[in-house]
Amino acid sequence: MSPAHRTPVAGPGPEAGGAITSAAAAREHVRGLLREHGRTGGANPDAVIDLLLVVSELVTNAIRHGEGLAGFEAALTERGVRLAVTDNSDTVPAQAYGSGEIPHTSRTGGYGWPLIIRLSESVTVEPRPEGGKTIHVTVPLT
Incomplete structure (x- = not known):
């Protein structure tokens, strides 16, 4: 297992090894992690797409509904x-x-969490003592 790649959520942009401030930046960070460790060639392309969808949903939810993105690993x-x-x-x-x-309603939205659950092996929500929460998921690439 590779060590976690922690990325700040403020500072220079991801292209400089800096902040994750959007779903696009988080996706690019994860793509870079896969490339850096040679995992893009052997990974199922559909599984990588699923992973990037989960990344997008989680980061977008943190920004839209979670009072702002406070961390990404x-x-x-x-x-x-x-x-x-x-x-x-x-x-x-x-x-x-x-x-x-x-x-199965006609309302807009509400599809993110069902997708996260379906595409992840595990989902946990951990409250933070200082306030807020961290959502942990594991997305398979096999």
């Missing part, structure tokens, strides 16, 4: 990538421990 595991996304809200998303069933 990605680490390689034997089977995939472990992500930790921290935000400033104490509220646990209602669907975080749901079944992963896609909503």
